[in-house]
Amino acid sequence: MSFSSLGLSAPLLKAVAAQQYEAAYPIQREAIPAIIKGKDVFGIAQTGSGKTAGFVLPLLELFQGRKAAKNRYVKALVLVPTRELAMQVGDVFKLFGANLPQKIKTVAVFGGVSINPQMMALQGAEILVATPGRLLDLVDSKAVHLSEVEVLVLDEADKMLNLGFKEEMDKIFALLPEKRQNILFSATLGDAVDAIREKLLHDPIKIEIEAESKTPNLIKQLAYQVAAERKGPLLRYIIKQQNMQQVLIFVSSTRTADNLVEKLIKNGIEAAAMHSKKSQGARTEGLSKFKSGKLRVLVATDLASRGIDIQSLPYVINYDLPRSPKDYIHRIGRTGRAASEGEAISLICPEDSHHFKIIQKKMGKRVDIIETDTLDLKGY
Structure with missing residues (x-):
């Protein structure tokens, strides 16, 4: 299935074509239209299944034509477990959003580096990709506010829970507005993931792409x-x-x-x-x-x-x-x-x-x- 049938506008389709993406992956075929429609999404998908573009593209689409966020009040929050994944996801947002008619600033924040440049970078940011601990540090410093988040994405939720981020995640959830769109991706199911899913998602579209026990034939x-x-x-x-x-x-x-x-x-x-x-x-x-x-x-x-x-x-x-x-x-x-x-x-x-x-x-x-x-x- 081509990306042109998924509800993306011409500028985003041009950005997709520039990256030589020919056909949408299964998770993209299901997630992109659902997210554009404002649905909550629960995806079971391995790393490498195409899920990053599966939420990046529709979020960029959603925020085209919308009123810009107030300074330091981000509109979309993407939580990830590690610094490397934060940088990777941030780069994908910037890659596809570079030539859009309405510029949408994306910032990735994570620990292990000085917090001051990240505080400065958050000026005018609308999409924030963050590891939980550094996000809470920035909230405590009043560098960013979460009260107007419209979309929450949990990427690799199982890894965040396995790495002991549950307490930080609960603190973050408490800072978010009750009315918002929620997107949760996990490679595996489990009691902890089920608990997060039940707490966050409302009548979600469930997408299951690949069982954990299978390996790619290639x-x-x-x-x-x-x-x-x-x-x-x-x-x-x-x-x-x-x-x-x-x-x-x-x-x-x-x-x-x-x-x-x-x-x-x-x-x-x-x-x-x-x-x-x-x-x-x-x-x-x-x-x-x-x-x-x-x-x-x-x-x-x-x-x-x-x-x-x-x-x-x-x-x-x-x-x-x-x-x-x-x-x-x-x-x-x-x-x-x-x-x-x-x-x-x-x-x-x-x-x-x-x-x-x-x-x-x-x-x-x-x-x-x-x-x-x-x-x-x-x-x-």
């Missing part, structure tokens, strides 16, 4: 059985032998990320780490270089990876397995997006074998495992 999965002491050399062997030029590597800890990057660089592979202990400037620079293809390898922890959204990422490697099958699916779903094929590789030490069997069972898909005992890794 992802080729492969695993290598390896002794723990040979895991680093094997990783470098795979990257060099396959001439990988853009690969996202997942690890379990910040220490592992830093150590891995150090060894990759020593072996002539340009790499950077992305985790919660890195400064926001370093994270932003590393992600920007990786997305543009100027950085060959990005090593990330699960939390820091939120917001890494690259349309044609060819490789994902699980250097360490995640704790849950859901996180495994989330990780490998960073590749094989937007009709582009991708490869997901896992390095399996003997102590990981049982856990990897559980992941495959939950996923409903068997992954071929290659033995590497006889592989000569000298020099890697």
